[in-house]
Amino acid sequence: MNQKVSPAAVAALLTEFWSPRVVAEIDDSYVKVAKVQGSLIWHAHEKEDELFFILKGRLRIEMEGSTVELSEGEAFVVPRGVRHNPVADEECHIMLIERKTTLHTGTDITERTRTIEEQLRSN
Amino acid sequence: MNQKVSPAAVAALLTEFWSPRVVAEIDDSYVKVAKVQGSLIWHAHEKEDELFFILKGRLRIEMEGSTVELSEGEAFVVPRGVRHNPVADEECHIMLIERKTTLHTGTDITERTRTIEEQLRSN
Numbered sequence: 001m002n003q004k005v006s007p008a009a010v011a012a013l014l015t016e017f018w019s020p021r022v023v024a025e026i027d028d029s030y031v032k033v034a035k036v037q038g039s040l041i042w043h044a045h046e047k048e049d050e051l052f053f054i055l056k057g058r059l060r061i062e063m064e065g066s067t068v069e070l071s072e073g074e075a076f077v078v079p080r081g082v083r084h085n086p087v088a089d090e091e092c093h094i095m096l097i098e099r100k101t102t103l104h105t106g107t108d109i110t111e112r113t114r115t116i117e118e119q120l121r122s123n
Numbered sequence: 124m125n126q127k128v129s130p131a132a133v134a135a136l137l138t139e140f141w142s143p144r145v146v147a148e149i150d151d152s153y154v155k156v157a158k159v160q161g162s163l164i165w166h167a168h169e170k171e172d173e174l175f176f177i178l179k180g181r182l183r184i185e186m187e188g189s190t191v192e193l194s195e196g197e198a199f200v201v202p203r204g205v206r207h208n209p210v211a212d213e214e215c216h217i218m219l220i221e222r223k224t225t226l227h228t229g230t231d232i233t234e235r236t237r238t239i240e241e242q243l244r245s246n
Contacts, residue, residue: 004199026172049149076127
């Protein structure tokens with residue numbers, strides 16, 4: 001993946017909500033993009049922080065005890081161990097930075113869960 | 124730093140070129156922003172990849188044997204060990220993702236070199 005990438009352009013081409021796609025790797029982390037709408041599920045990553053960066057639209061990250069509202073161009077790190085649920089009232093495009101070990105729906109396997117192989121495919 | 128941040132807004136407020144500022148941390152990495160113009164210096168990070176994301180303007184990353192031209196919204200990972208020199212013909216605002224161990228001018232200490240304490244200050 002040693003080439004430049006436009007995360008926003010890749011996100012715009014996605015056809016499925018909540019199906020992250022890896023666009024770059026940095027050491028033991030992946031840069032991913034996703035097109036989201038509605039809510040994912042409540043989950044936590046016990047050992048990994050997770051960065052959200054809003055490429056387009058707005059995202060609300062519900063956490064136990066607080067909620068963060070993010071607009072285009074804003075970033076937020078969900079600390080390890082914090083249960084959270086991302087919610088987009090309208091279509092939103094996001095960039096994520098996660099460790100390669102991070103399970104995007106935490107340890108809860110649901111119909112939303114995508115394997116890393118699915119996240120690594122190029123189309 | 125458990126609060127949302129607008130990397131572009133922080134970069135726009137910087138008054139000094141090539142002086143990175145930490146805006147978030149993810150595990151053992153920092154998210155930084157910088158306002159750049161002209162060229163930095165040729166350097167490499169032997170053990171760490173480095174991600175560049177263009178918030179505003181254009182950046183050219185010269186590497187030995189190749190050059191990448193990045194526009195607003197584009198990202199590129201300089202692989203570990205690759206000597207590189209970022210160049211901006213006009214003012215450019217960038218977001219970086221680097222390991223906390225990464226020295227932003229490599230092992231070459233120059234007048235451009237900023238300590239991590241300088242990069243962590245809030246103003």
